[in-house]
Amino acid sequence: MKHLLKISCLLFICFGYSQTVVINELDCDTPGIDYQEFIELKSETPNFPLDGYVLVFFNGSTSGGDSSYYALDLDGAVTDVNGLLLIGSDTVNPYPQVFIGENLIQNGADAIAIYLGNDYDFPIGTLATQTNLVDALVYDTSDADDTGLMALLGVTEQINEGPGNNTNSIQRNNDGSYTSTTPTPRQLNDGSGIVLNALEISTNQIMIDEGLSFDITFTAQQNVDSDYSFSFTLNNQSFDTFDFTGNTSLTILSGQNQVTTTITLVDDALDEGDEEPLIRFDNLPTPLIPYNNNIKLRVVDNDFTVAPFGSPVNPTYGLVSSTQPAGYYDSIDGLSGAALEQALQDIVADPNVVRAQTYADIIDILQEADQNPENSNQVWLVYTEQGRAKLDFQNNASNVAKWNREHTFPRSLAGYNSIEADDTRDGKDIFWATKADSLRHGNSDAHALRAADGPENSLRGNQHYGQYNGPSGTLGSFKGDVARSVLFLQIRYNGLSVVNGYPSVSGQMGDLATLLDWHRNDPPDDFEMNRNNVVYEWQFNRNPFIDQPDLVEYIWGTNVGDTWNQNLNTDTFETSSIKLFPNPITDKLYVSGKEQNYNISVFSSEGRLVLKQQVANNNYIDLKVASGLYLVKIETENNKSLIRKIIKK
Structure with missing residues (x-):
């Protein structure tokens, strides 16, 4: 029985790996910051699992040495109804099935290759090889041929996408040759197959206060030919279905291309902090595919707390005590x-x-x-x-x-x-x-x-x-x-x-x-x-x-x-015992401490002296000056002093 099981597994593996997977399209350079670059793979049969395959990126520059700079394990990835798998950043449209970072793909002369294996088989710096190679593409953006890289991968032609910042992609023809032309992600290069209809998410707001409502609109690129129902979620981390009301299961009616839903945020009494719901498709029936996805919103929580002390521009003093352990600084006395x-x-x-x-x-x-x-x-x-x-x-x-x-x-x-x-x-x-x-x-x-x-x-x-x-x-x-x-x-x-x-x-x-x-x-x-x-x-x-x-x-x-x-430093003039209040002030500034009298000097933020007088403990000075930040120097009769900031309203 065990022998039969082993034979069955081997037959399954051989059958799976006999399926042809090729690099169908590459866009290695896009205008601007390159965030729209992508790779598209194609399997011989649709809905094909790519377990056991790995996509490897090779650097053809002198410093790169025709060696790998990134490997993407394809375990768990499955091609679509047309046999296509789109790989790109989450800024690519339509939305990719597998993700890589923005501006990851180098412009050339470089290469990408599909192998049987795993990502750990190709640590950074692995020399290009034909061992377990399934398909390879050596490409450039109007660069000289990298004959060394071509030889390592057994490729006889290096394909030019076009000059830098071009709007082209390299596309594989049915005969195995390549053409540089207008990109066609998630679409067969010859225009055949099932034409997919990309559904775009848009909102009338991206930052919404708790308790308010906002609209989410879903727009297909073409009118649908029958009713299509789909659903989406907003869940992300602590944000869940208890945080909003509204319909998340929608239908685009036949002959139309759009549907809108209104979401109302629950105004609870919980201090959860600001949250970021993600608008994410839960399921989409063929031929609908995501044009974009995981759209991040910001829910501003109105239940934030306010500290009992002020900010640096509205400072308070003496309200927060040091948590230093007893005797923390005793060892520095007398030094x-x-x-x-x-x-x-x-x-x-x-x-x-x-x-x-x-x-x-x-x-x-x-x-x-x-x-x-x-x-x-x-x-x-x-x-x-x-x-x-x-x-x-x-x-x-x-x-x-x-x-x-x-x-x-x-x-x-x-x-x-x-x-x-x-x-x-x-x-x-x-x-x-x-x-x-x-x-x-x-x-x-x-x-x-x-x-x-x-x-x-x-x-x-x-x-x-x-x-x-x-x-x-x-x-x-x-x-x-x-x-x-x-x-x-x-x-x-x-x-x-x-x-x-x-x-x-x-x-x-x-x-x-x-x-x-x-x-x-x-x-x-x-x-x-x-x-x-x-x-x-x-x-x-x-x-x-x-x-x-x-x-x-x-x-x-x-x-x-x-x-x-x-001890001498703090006992004679404890800074925490001196209080100036209120702060901010309107006109009267009170002084409270342990001394009988204090000499007060008030300076503008530019350092100009605006008032100087003596004030008795638990009394006040009239500060009739323009609004703004002021520095108050407090001195005692034994020449101890400190400086505090106040705000004049």
Whole structure:
């Protein structure tokens, strides 16, 4: 019985592999950014499973060496009623049956080939071969023949699609020759077979508030000759059928080519965050095929939460307490100079305690640490001072209207890069051991990374601060934050330093004088303290210049060489005990603290002194100035001082 089973299996395999599969059409170069390029395969019989086949891409350039640069395993793929299988990105129309990335196919002189085998049989750099070869096409876009690649694949002709940015595709004729002409994806090249009718999805909105309605219209390229019923879904991750009402089973009536349905979003009381339903065909009867598919919408959740503290442009102070463990900074008391720096490094780079996460984990960390206090569904963008949906993280080449990860100490200046497993989001509990010499971990140190607008991040590039001062018209609410971020890195990692000027030496960053000024004029607020607390939950270290901002003066500023004593520093003038309120204000600014009197100096955002007077504790000053951002310097009679930001309405 076992022998009969083996014979049956062998007969099935032989019968399956005897079916001819060829490269029917190739579009390797399209005008613009090449997102419409595709490959089409053809089987001898329709609805043919391609299990056991692999499509391999070969690079014919000098650097490519006629070797593979990509292999696509075809297990699970099945050709259609005409024996065709369309392979392309999800931007190709009609919608492909199998997907590859945009702009993956090289322009030539290169080759694609079908083999019996698997993708792991062709690791990157595998020399082209005729072993187990089923079909091959060597092609170009007006390039010289690659005779070496042709010989390796046993091909006698290299086919030219046309010059660069052409509108042609290479199509196989019934006699095995090729023609370069107008593309015909999902259609037999000679015009025979069943003519398929592509159905396009369109909507009157792509961003819809919870509780509102929107229309989805389905339009066929030709009128149908009988009634055709189909269905679609909107489900994607947490978005499901409980989140909307409306008909998802539709019929295009005979003689027509269009049908529309209205979807109403359920306005629940759940804070689910913004969601992205996908309009996806559930089934389509022949001859209907998808023209497009998986159309992403955005449902804006109106149940977001607002933090009890302010955003960087509407800052609050003293509402968020540091979560540092008791005695966290005790070891630095009584120290100065290099000994003080070393003691700080021993805390924030302790290899027995501190954890390093992956660069991919930073996405999750920033979504929490940089959450917009005014809308929990958004992150706060560091330079442009605005919220952006957490869902709008940049995950492809386009950064327009997206946010991404900004290194405050640029990678090119610091000398750290992505490392092993950096693309894996593996969560808090999986981490690397790290120490002061682990400079590579600076690439994914959340204390030094911020959520930033994609184009603005590109505009900053690798400029030093002082060269880069942020977008014009913004309030500069980020300046103290990034200063403390960069200063932290000098303490955390051996090999990094902050210096005056704009150095070109690896590991150095400037401008120190600018960063000290930013630190002094933009002290830590509740947003930054909350951020410090969140990062601590992941990395088990804190930025001491947020918890103890006066430390900056003892390492780089006016108190260099002086002995640091945490108790004396905080007992005489506890910054958390000074409250200015309300903020924003209309006219009266109240001062509350532990001292009997305070000397108050108010400066405009440009640094101009607009008011100076003494005020008794729990009293107020009249601030009759124009609306905007102001800096308030609070001094005691024993010459202790701090600076707070306020907004005048």
